[in-house]
Amino acid sequence: MSRVDAHHHLWTIGRHDTSWLDPPALQPIRRDYGPVDLRDAVGDQISQTVLVQTIGSVAETVDFLAIAADSPLIAGVVGWVDLTAVSVADAVAELRAEPGGRKLVGIRHGVQSEPDPDWLARPGVQRGLAALATTGLVYDLLTLPPQLPAALRAIVDVPELTFVLDHLSKPPIAAGEREPWETRIRALAARENVVCKLSGMVTEANWTQWTVEDLRPYADVVLDAFGPERVMFGSDWPVCTLAASYAQVLDAAEQLTEGLTAAERDAVFAGTARRIYGLP
Numbered sequence: 001m002s003r004v005d006a007h008h009h010l011w012t013i014g015r016h017d018t019s020w021l022d023p024p025a026l027q028p029i030r031r032d033y034g035p036v037d038l039r040d041a042v043g044d045q046i047s048q049t050v051l052v053q054t055i056g057s058v059a060e061t062v063d064f065l066a067i068a069a070d071s072p073l074i075a076g077v078v079g080w081v082d083l084t085a086v087s088v089a090d091a092v093a094e095l096r097a098e099p100g101g102r103k104l105v106g107i108r109h110g111v112q113s114e115p116d117p118d119w120l121a122r123p124g125v126q127r128g129l130a131a132l133a134t135t136g137l138v139y140d141l142l143t144l145p146p147q148l149p150a151a152l153r154a155i156v157d158v159p160e161l162t163f164v165l166d167h168l169s170k171p172p173i174a175a176g177e178r179e180p181w182e183t184r185i186r187a188l189a190a191r192e193n194v195v196c197k198l199s200g201m202v203t204e205a206n207w208t209q210w211t212v213e214d215l216r217p218y219a220d221v222v223l224d225a226f227g228p229e230r231v232m233f234g235s236d237w238p239v240c241t242l243a244a245s246y247a248q249v250l251d252a253a254e255q256l257t258e259g260l261t262a263a264e265r266d267a268v269f270a271g272t273a274r275r276i277y278g279l280p
Contacts, residue, residue: 004233005049048074051078088131111143119147199234208243232276
């Protein structure tokens with residue numbers, strides 16, 4: 001099976017703002033990660049990837065598009081534009097004119113870091129999301145569980161835009177808690193314009209003692225609520241290496257989907273990402 005990793009990152013310390021890597025717990029990954037490191041990590045297990053923004057910076061997105069232009073492995077880029085800007089569509093058009101711009105497939109903002117839990121429901125943000133819908137790109141949701149009610153309002157109010165929920169919205173796996181996360185996830189899944197990434201789970205679990213069975217209840221909720229045709233695998237590499245190697249993350253995803261049919265597994269590991277992001 002030709003597989004797609006729908007979520008990974010790259011960064012070069014000092015080129016853009018990497019202060020988010022300053023906390024002591026993140027020191028193991030505070031080094032450069034480039035395309036060669038990515039190729040070494042995925043080996044022959046993955047045929048295409050989607051490179052996702054790390055900071056609110058158009059300059060980072062321009063760099064990512066240039067990297068993708070030279071990489072047959074990186075099939076898509078989820079970048080950043082200011083959703084509150086006067087013309088989001090113009091900002092997207094400018095990125096598409098950059099080298100590698102044809103690989104721009106989506107936009108993301110670090111909503112998880114916004115102090116206002118209702119940030120996604122702000123009128124200015126929703127205007128930006130509506131404008132983004134006219135460009136044909138999708139919007140990746142990087143949220144925490146308390147922000148899901150506002151995310152649902154945005155999803156309902158901008159039905160023409162496809163939303164991709166990253167990392168299951170980071171449920172409290174380490175604590176073993178499922179509510180109110182599960183109820184909110186099922187509410188999102190009831191909307192047809194939302195899909196979910198099976199990603200970022202190991203770093204929400206106990207980094208040193210997690211097991212696949214710790215992850216399974218959360219994966220099962222997502223697979224049941226969205227259906228495999230609206231779920232896509234993502235490694236969240238290299239952030240995932242705080243808790244697991246690339247191979248361990250992929251193996252965990254395989255175990256979590258072992259009860260699916262072959263066609264359903266094809267959707268999770270390739271079909272959904274290719275369809276939603278319009279990958280070749």
